[in-house]
Amino acid sequence: MPSLLFSTPHLAWLMISPTHYVRLSAVLFAIGLMGLMTRRNVLMILLCIEVMFNAANLAFVAYARAWGNLDGHVVVFFIITVAAAEVTVGLAIAILLARQLKTLNADEVRLLKW
């Protein structure tokens, strides 16, 4: 797998650089995204979003490391804040859905249709 994905020179994969972290974050992000696209349960969708948030965080921190400043960390701080807010509201909506529509299935929730 790695040799297919990564074209660094031989043995370079043992020298861990921020690039590795960034690539890892890409993979994690894609996994979260696939989950987001395929899952039907609203809670699962929210969980997948969390995965994607964290993947992004990883990339930020890796780049902060690479460029030697702390701005990336601060951004992660903000992302975590946003994620917390998002989860709070998202879960509240999920509860509301379960209570009013008796379902958490995203396919059945079509209030935005037309």
Add this chain to the structure above:
Amino acid sequence: MVSAVLGVPLLVLILLAPMAGALMIALLPEHRPALIRRVAVTAASLSLAGAVYAILTYNTAAGGYQHEVCVPWIHSLGIGFHLGVDGISVVLVLLHALCAFTGVLISYAIPQRVKEYFIFYLTLITGVFGVFLSLDLFFFYFFYEMAVIPMYPLIGVWGSDVKERGVVKFSKEYATMKLTIYLTLGAVVALVGLLWLYVSAGATTFDLVALQQQFAGSPLDPGLQRAIFPLLAIGFGVIAPMWPLHSWSPIGHAAAPSAVSMLHAGVLMKLGSYAIIRLAVGLLPAGAQTWLPWLAVVCVMNIVYGGLVAMAQRDLKLIIGYSSSSHMGYVLLGIACLSPLALNGAVLLMFAHGIMTALAFALVGHLYDQTHTRYLPDLGGLAHQAPFIAGCGVIAAMASSGLPGLANFVAELLVFLGGWVVYPVQMILGVLGVVITAIYMLRLVRGTFFGPSKPVFARVTDATTAFAKLPYLVLIGALLAVGCWPGPLTRIIASATEPFIQQATQQPVRAATLTSTTQPESHSP
């Protein structure tokens, strides 16, 4: 020459008095309609006084833009708050001030939501003043939109449906949607043209005077002018209203409350023709020379077709609405001739038609308030109950059909004289349009005022008090004054149109030969 009243420059006073009135009304309590009306009248009178002062002090010998006010605003884009009047706009400012003043008086009949009504109405008034006064493209457009948008609530809330035998033909919601969509679309098309113009001129200034000077020295590429001109002409032509983009206007007039129809047909439509004169023809002379013959053809459609459709109408306001679109054809025709006389006529006709149509809508409004119908076959014999209104109605009809002694005659005559050599065929059809006008106007007067008294209308009352008569008398006075003694007004207009046409008909000259004498006028039929 900047004249100021109590430190406020004259034009700023004219422009902002209605706005200040609107703001004051916004702060007044809703349950004091009398006070609200008084504030509105005061604001409109201030503007009127300013406009009268501006036209009285306009120096025809000097010409050009006078009473200028210029405050730079956004330097990087070249936008500035630049006001000024020349012989064309000073006349239109007076027209608007008259219509606004009388319109506010007529608005006394508005029964509900007085506060909101006057806020919108005064905003509309400010917008129209702004267009006539602005010498900066940005503000020109800004005020143009400001004049269009208040129409939407004014018609939608305070308007009335167009009915025939009690059946709704067009609802007021339909009318106001149509009007707003049309005018906004037109404005957007014009905006594209304006921005294109701005960019091709080097994107340094929105200032009209600066642009004019720049183009006088180095005109835009004629090909480019030919491309931009239709955008401006059609975009602003929508509000003029140019055939076949006119269909919003009669319905809009018909559905609007009468004071709004007065401003709408009286002044708002002139924004279009004014913008075509000032921007399209003024800045793009080469484009104008290519496209104006086509405009002349369209105008004739306006005149004859509009008149014929008016003949077939049965709703009083629709008749006047179509007649307005017919008469605006003369204005556009006067512009299309590109001759000083015809342009004089066009500007004077904007004035005359504005006053006349404001008068007509005020009268119809009075009748509608009293009889609750505008359907011609239902009406009749109203001269018995309302002789004053009937008298005014006859005068309005006569003004519309170009009776000498009233301003419209002079204006139409000037258009015919100026255009006779340029577009004889169009002029013949134009004169035919006068005959058509007489047909439907006489029919309207006959059907509304004459004939035996109808018992249904026994309770109809005339305008009896001096205050109720005031708006009609002001408008008729203006029509008569200009119609009997057109000399001063035409001289003021001519002080602007003569140099204007000279510049517009000049062939694009190279910089090297710029110093040579001005070329003779050339008419291209």
Add this chain to the structure above:
Amino acid sequence: MTEAVFFYTFSGLAILAALSVAWNRRPIYSVLSLLVFMFCLAALFIMLGAYFVAALQVLLYAGAVLVLFLFVIMLLNLEPEALARMRLFTLRGVGTAAASLLLAALVAILRRPGPAPITPATTIGSVESIGQLLFTTYLIPFELTSFLILAAIIGAVTLARQKSHD
């Protein structure tokens, strides 16, 4: 060499956990997988010198957010998810394909030489240095986040409140 071992361990674990989050049919398992995932990431953050972030990660995510998820899942007493029906199969397929495509694109982009030399520098994500940054350069955004959270609280309360007026 140690770094490589740790990196591959934690990254492998993180990928597995992420996959488990995304494809586990039982929500409760997913949440627990996410917990693993969070800790792996925290470890990676420490390896990158982002101690403060790592602490936040454990405290906020593992401590607060996941607990919230657990609460909700238990509150709603969820059934395992049924298999996707055919009707939205296309959507799922296209979604997966598009996500893979995105991955491919990201990888392809990352293969290109980066915009700046990625050389490990010695920045330590200490609380003090981040605090410095937060209360100087990012003061206004930082303050604004409080509004965001306030809004989220109000929103959550409003949404989830039982309707009392009926």
Add this chain to the structure above:
Amino acid sequence: MVTAWLILFAPLAAAIAILLVAIHRPRLASTLAIAGLGTSFAATVWWFLQALHQPMLLPSETSVNWISLPNLTIPFGILLDQLSLLMALVVTGVGSAIFIYSTGYMAGDAAYSRFFGVLSLFAFSMLTIVLSTNWIELFMGWELVGFCSYLLIGHWYAKPSAADAGKKAFMVNRVADFGFLLGILALWAASGATPAERTFHFHTLQLRLPLLAHAGTIAAGTLPVIGVLIFCGPMGKSAQFPLHVWLPDAMEGPTPVSALIHAATMVAAGVYLLCRAFWLFEGVPQVLTLIAWVGGLTAFLSAGLALVENDLKRILAYSTLSQLGYMVMALGLGGRVAGMYHLTTHAFFKALLFLAAGSVIHGTHEQDIHKLGGLWRSMRWTSLLFLIGALALAGFPGLSGFFSKEEILVLAHEHSAPLYWIGTLTAGLTAFYIGRAWCVAFLGHPHADSHSGHGAAHESPPVMLIPLALLALLSLSAGYVGIPRFLGEHAEEFHWGVAIISLIVVGLGLGLAWLIYYRRAISAQQLAHALALPHTLLQHRYYIDDAYTWYVETIQQRLIAGLCAWIERALIIGLFVNGIAWLTQTAGRVLRRLQTGVVQTYALVFLLGILALLSRVFAW
């Protein structure tokens, strides 16, 4: 020159004063109106006497600039020459008499003040035509008299027929003025090469046009076209065939209006215009021929219509048409003096006839001649005065009408045989129909049916009779005061042959009328039966009104206007505007399918968007 301005503006001042202060004070209104026109009359007389003493005083012109622009100057002024002075004298003189008469006739009318106000305005407008120095000024007066006529015909607007008649009069004149205005514009355009050179001024044009035509600046066909177009104006105003239809209907107005406007002055304005612009027509003989024939036909055809008419005022209206035809024919034959002469005498005797008819109507409230009868007994003065007018109209020797008509017939005799015979025949018809009217209405016995109506027939008050008497005096004497000589041109010689033939014809006409309608020696019914075809034709007024009604209602209103309204409704609003709206809505209906409501769809679209952006930004 103040006096000259006084002629013009005294009536206008009166009109304004009535509008401002006297609209609710009838006595004051009529006083003001009479004072205004009286002042005007006095000023005219003053000028007339001056001119008689010092012929060099004429022509005299004064003007101010009404419009003055760099490229256009339109003056507003007063031109006094023999022609305008004579016409002004007729207008103010006859007008004054009619104003005084109206105080009696209109007494008690609800809109008494308005009547006098409009009448004053009319006098001003008419004098504007008469005294104008240029085409635009003339056109303004021309339109204004039409407007006043509209208001006065519709004075009793509650009557639908009156309101319709006013509308019709205005409309027909508008149609005619369409041509007239085009003619004026074309003439202006032909009068110079650049806008600044062009002019409306009569005198300048008179001098310049022949030069321009000679130099070839004006294209060969232009002047005849201009001539025909300008002749459209008189055709409408002087009600020549086929635009005559409005004049009989105009009799719906109060009788003084019929007398002043629709007999003596306004309808004569067309003839006056032809005289005023005679220099224009002189140069285009083909147009003159057209004018002569139009006049001749009008004279003959309307005399025919008068034969079968039963309404007293309408008989007089057809008679007016016929006499106007004479005048126009005279002008067409080149007889400027003859035309003006007849215009003057006609103004006198026709005003007299109308006012006498008005007196009858005032006394009996009836205007159908068959319901009248025996008025000779109850209204002795009126009958006598009517008789004088009738004889003058018929061309009875020694009365004014005789002289002026002879002039025209002599002229026709010299220039065109067919027109001469038409004219002579018309003279016979004239004598017959006026004889018929007089015999039926004034002789015989009061009609049985209408006892209630005019059982109380009474003579009119002196305030009405005195103006009548004055007019009668003028009708008797106008042939002897040398009007042609005042006009300063050569008049036609008296021609014994023509005179004798016309006397015979007139005698025959009067005699027949006497026989048929007084002695009843010949039955009118049998005569009508025998001449069934012409009789039907006449009774239907040659079907011209029907044709116009059909045209206006079917072609103009229903077909043309209806078609345009349909295009507006179906094509412009329906197809074009609502079509675009429909297109927009349909697009919306189709595109909203994209909104599935499934969150993940949106996420997918979002994702695809990102991919597209990436592919654009990092194009491999």
